[in-house]
Amino acid sequence: MSDHTAQPTVGIIVFPGSNCDQDTVLAIQALGARAVVLDYRLAELPPVDFLILPGGFSYGDYLRSGALAAAAPIMDAVEKSAASGMPVLGICNGFQILCERGLLPGALLPNPSGEFICQWQTVRVVNAPKGFETMADGTVLRLPIAHHDGSYRVAEGQLASLFEHGQVFLQYSDDKGGAHALVNPNGSVANIAGVSQGSVVGLMPHPERAMAQYLGSDDGRGFLAAWLGLRGNVEC
């Protein structure tokens, strides 16, 4: 572990085909944390406090989105760290990888429209998981989504258990936090946009692309600050 009295260190894993890694590095640095880029071939992790699997198209989405990256050498170490309670965040393709690895429940299927969806989206916090204690349930966030395979599904009979165990993190919603079919961009079951399991969290929206009002929203900044456990005013 790195020195907790100093800046927290966030490891950002780069797979072949990741393309949101540098945005994520900049977002983490903007929050005053240290970002280290980790190669997918590493068998062991350097000292880090947090891990992010960024968005992109690892392995060209071959076979299934995230399926090949889920078997990358570094994922054994990720699994071990998650088991010991390290916060792990998967964004978009990172979410797909964590689902394929079995570190998060469910799977992400192609959007029923057959289209790549790239738009602003409001999501509401259903159940703030471990690490997001500063984010109240019901908080509505404005974040961009950009994906082809974002339709979240679970095995038959698993949905109720996800809600019962507080694993439903985010739902696609309207501006007031109402989650209904009209605001479901990709046919995800129960409008689910993000889930958690232990210290592992995954979401389809891109908080690292919503770091300042001039980009359209700074809700991603608040989201990542909450995840890093930062409070109060964060310097831009």
Place this chain on the structure above:
Amino acid sequence: MTRTYQLTFLVGLKSGILDPAGQATRNVLQHMEYAVQDVRIGKWIRVAIQADNAEHALALGQEMGQRLLSNPVMESFEVTVKAL
């Protein structure tokens, strides 16, 4: 009198055509310590269609495979038929 037949297509790149998805998957399987020599990835397509008989259904399947479901420039396909 027509009835419904089920056509099953297997579409894949012709041998000798580079298959990056197959290669990436082969590399990962090898990393997982399977003694895999080659992986080719293709598509599986199932079609339900009305036809006079199995031969007729299969003939339509051959036509669909050539006209749409495969690209004859770099892909080949197999189609099988079964009555539903």
